[in-house]
Amino acid sequence: MKVQFSVNGKSVEVEAEARLTLADCLRHKLGLTGTHVGCEHGVCGACTIIVDGAAVRSCLMLAVQADGADITTVEGLSHEDRLTPLQTAFRRNHGLQCGYCTPGMLTTSHALLTNEPDCDADRVREVLSGNICRCTGYVSIVEAVLEARAAYRTDAEEDRA
Template identity: 65%
Template structure:
């Protein structure tokens, strides 16, 4: 019998518990236990960035983190950035700039960009390029992605100003 462990997580603002084998990755737990399939698995070696989620405010490769390591932590997946009815600022900018094609990399890029802009809403183009360089995209050539993130900075900057008041 394979040992299992209950892990308490807060995912997209909702507290939940998953029961997983100790070797289960966070990405697999999100996809298989919680049915949050926006987090994609590409290389499963931390190279492509498709599995990126936000853990306690930082962009993390979900394929490299074990679910048990996420015990008690706050996790945001692409599903937590908006919904079909209420797109978030990044999602709106991606749509406007046609910053996706096949969509496989999109969730990882959105969560990476969200973590960056939450922490650095005034990030310049060079910083944006540096941060998303760990997310591989075979379709867009990155220019529309960068344009979308640059545009979304305005919304994140406004949120930071509102929070300061």
């Protein structure tokens, strides 16, 4: 089936079998390998992307379900050659270790901060509880997300103006 959607601001059309997951489509058909596949059951969060503004497990979504959607992967979070405030905060707070879970953590955090720029530490922990990391104790990740809130507050204020 032909499927059309937007990925990181670019319109794409792919030929997809009905059973192809969106994660595999992004990785193998579009070369967007920042979306990692871990458990393939939607439990680990490594494959999290943003679909129409919501954090979604791309291993549980079929590519054909994405027809007409607006998708953002971890590659779409960057601003050309520089890191975003969220990525900078992860780096500054040592919120990444081996890097396998990092794309899912970043996309989940981005979706949270876009919708709730004033979230507190408890809310960050709650939202990130669906993203498994075996290398860290999550403290540095939560600190990074909390540090990045200021940039999202500024973005939200500019959008309202």
